[in-house]
Amino acid sequence: MxxxxxxxxxxxxxxxxxxxxxxxxxxxxxxxxxxxxxxxxxxxxxxxxxxxxxxxxxxxxxxxxxxxxxxxxxxxKAASLPAGDPDPDTRVQPGMQPDDRGNPDPVSVAEAFVRSKALDAYRAGGMRGKFGLDFSQPIETRDAPAGTVTTGTVPQQNTRVPGIIPQNPDLPLLVANLLDRQTSDGTTLEYLRDTSGPQATWNKAAVVGEGKTKPMSGPFSFDTITTTLKTVAHWVPITRQAADDNGQLMGYINGRLTYGLEYKLDREILNGNGTTEVQGILTTPGIGSYQPPAPAAGEDPDVKLITVRKARTQAELALYPPDAVVMNPIDWQDIQLDEDANGQFRVISNVTDQGAPMRLWGLTVVTSVAMAQGTALLGGFRMGATLWERQGITILMTDSHGNFFIENTLVILAERRANVAVHTPAAFVKITFKAATS
Known part of the structure; x- marks a missing residue:
C-alpha cells in the first residue's frame, strides 16, 4: 500500500x-x-x-x-409558547407597528433602528465592537426613563398585546422647521452674506423716458463667510439585557437622543455664537430691531399683540415679507390672554384644541424657551437663512468605552452635523416688548 x-x-x-x-x-x-x-x-x-x-x-x-x-x-428549539400566545409571525412588537396609512415602513428613527438587520447581526454577534446607522429627520419622539437602563427600569410583560403603545402627539413646531434646509457635501461652509441692508436703500429702479439716462442701483455689499459644520451629539449607557428589549431601546433613542439633538439645535439656531457653536440668527450682525416708542404721559405702551403687528410692518417696508415669529411661551401666553375693555380676548383661539396651528397676524407662531422673555424674532425665515446639514441623525452603539465591556453595558450615541447660513440678515427683526405700566 x-x-x-x-x-x-x-x-x-x-x-x-x-x-x-x-x-x-x-x-x-x-x-x-x-x-x-x-x-x-x-x-x-x-x-x-x-x-x-x-x-x-x-x-x-x-x-x-x-x-x-x-x-x-x-x-x-427547546422553548415552547404558553397556551394562547399568538404566532410570533403575527405578533406586533413595540416599535414595529405600521404608520397611520398602514404602510409597514418605519416612521421614526427608533423604529428604523430596531427593525434594522444591522442590529440583529450585532445582537447575534454577542454585541461586541460597534455599529452605526445614518437616518434622516425623525418625525416623532418619545420620552424615556433617565439613567442607565436595566431590565428592571421598565417591567417585562409576559404577553405583548398589539396596539398597547399609542401614537405620540406631534411636537410643537421647531425653529429648525422654519428654515430652508439643504445638504452639505463637505465639512466647510462658505457663503455670501448680503450686507446691503433693506432693499429700499439700494433699489433705484425707475421708469425712464426714451433717450434718458438710466439710474444705477446700489451700492451692493457682501461679506464672504467661511465656517464649519458643527457637531451636536450626546450619548446614554444601556445594559446588554435592556438592549435586547425593543420597546426600551426605542424609548431611549426617541426620548433621550433624537429629541435631545433637535432641542439643542433649536437653541443654537437662535443664540449660537457662530464660532465654537452654530451661527445664531440673533447673534448675526445686520438684523433689524423694533421697540415700541415710549407712550405719551398717562398712556400705556403698546401691548405685545400690537407690537408684533408694527414689527411686521417694519419688515414689509424693508421688502422682506415675514412668515413666522418666534417668542417665549410667557409672551405668547400674554398675547393669548390679552383682554379688551369688555373682558373679551383680543386673540380668538380654539382653547379646546391645543394641537391647532398657532397663528398671529398671518404669521406662524413658534414658542421656545430659547427666546428670552420680553423679546421675539420675526422674519422671513426661509428667505433669510438656510440650515445646512452634512448628515441626518446618526445612531451608534458600542461597548468600547471605559470598563463598559466587563460591566455588560453599551453606549448608544446620537449625533448630527449642521450649521446655519444667515445670508440675508435684513430679513429678520428682533422685537423688544415694553412692559405694561399698570
Whole structure:
C-alpha cells in the first residue's frame, strides 16, 4: 500500500457516516485550531509569532461565537409558547407597528433602528465592537426613563398585546422647521452674506423716458463667510439585557437622543455664537430691531399683540415679507390672554384644541424657551437663512468605552452635523416688548 497520511473526519452526517474535508477547500474552524495549536507547541516554529497569536485569538473568538449560537439555537428549539400566545409571525412588537396609512415602513428613527438587520447581526454577534446607522429627520419622539437602563427600569410583560403603545402627539413646531434646509457635501461652509441692508436703500429702479439716462442701483455689499459644520451629539449607557428589549431601546433613542439633538439645535439656531457653536440668527450682525416708542404721559405702551403687528410692518417696508415669529411661551401666553375693555380676548383661539396651528397676524407662531422673555424674532425665515446639514441623525452603539465591556453595558450615541447660513440678515427683526405700566 502507498504511504498516505490518514485523513481524519471533520464531522458526521445524520446517518452516522463521517464527513471528510474537501481537498483544496477552505479549512474548517477545527482544522484551523489544530494547526495553530501545533504551531504554538512547536519549539522550532520560526514564523511571525505576533501574527500567530493574532490568528489564535481570532479563531478562539469564532469558536466561542459558534458555541454561543449553538447554545442559543438549542435553547430556542427547546422553548415552547404558553397556551394562547399568538404566532410570533403575527405578533406586533413595540416599535414595529405600521404608520397611520398602514404602510409597514418605519416612521421614526427608533423604529428604523430596531427593525434594522444591522442590529440583529450585532445582537447575534454577542454585541461586541460597534455599529452605526445614518437616518434622516425623525418625525416623532418619545420620552424615556433617565439613567442607565436595566431590565428592571421598565417591567417585562409576559404577553405583548398589539396596539398597547399609542401614537405620540406631534411636537410643537421647531425653529429648525422654519428654515430652508439643504445638504452639505463637505465639512466647510462658505457663503455670501448680503450686507446691503433693506432693499429700499439700494433699489433705484425707475421708469425712464426714451433717450434718458438710466439710474444705477446700489451700492451692493457682501461679506464672504467661511465656517464649519458643527457637531451636536450626546450619548446614554444601556445594559446588554435592556438592549435586547425593543420597546426600551426605542424609548431611549426617541426620548433621550433624537429629541435631545433637535432641542439643542433649536437653541443654537437662535443664540449660537457662530464660532465654537452654530451661527445664531440673533447673534448675526445686520438684523433689524423694533421697540415700541415710549407712550405719551398717562398712556400705556403698546401691548405685545400690537407690537408684533408694527414689527411686521417694519419688515414689509424693508421688502422682506415675514412668515413666522418666534417668542417665549410667557409672551405668547400674554398675547393669548390679552383682554379688551369688555373682558373679551383680543386673540380668538380654539382653547379646546391645543394641537391647532398657532397663528398671529398671518404669521406662524413658534414658542421656545430659547427666546428670552420680553423679546421675539420675526422674519422671513426661509428667505433669510438656510440650515445646512452634512448628515441626518446618526445612531451608534458600542461597548468600547471605559470598563463598559466587563460591566455588560453599551453606549448608544446620537449625533448630527449642521450649521446655519444667515445670508440675508435684513430679513429678520428682533422685537423688544415694553412692559405694561399698570
Amino acid at each position: 502507498g504511504n498516505f497520511a490518514k485523513v481524519r473526519p471533520i464531522g458526521r452526517r445524520r446517518d452516522g457516516r463521517p464527513i471528510y474535508p474537501i481537498k483544496g477547500g477552505a479549512p474548517t474552524l477545527t482544522e484551523q485550531r489544530d494547526a495553530i495549536v501545533a504551531q504554538l507547541q512547536d519549539p522550532n516554529f520560526d514564523g511571525d509569532v505576533d501574527e500567530l497569536l493574532q490568528r489564535a485569538d481570532q479563531v478562539a473568538a469564532q469558536i466561542e461565537q459558534a458555541n454561543q449560537r449553538d447554545a442559543r439555537l438549542r435553547a430556542l
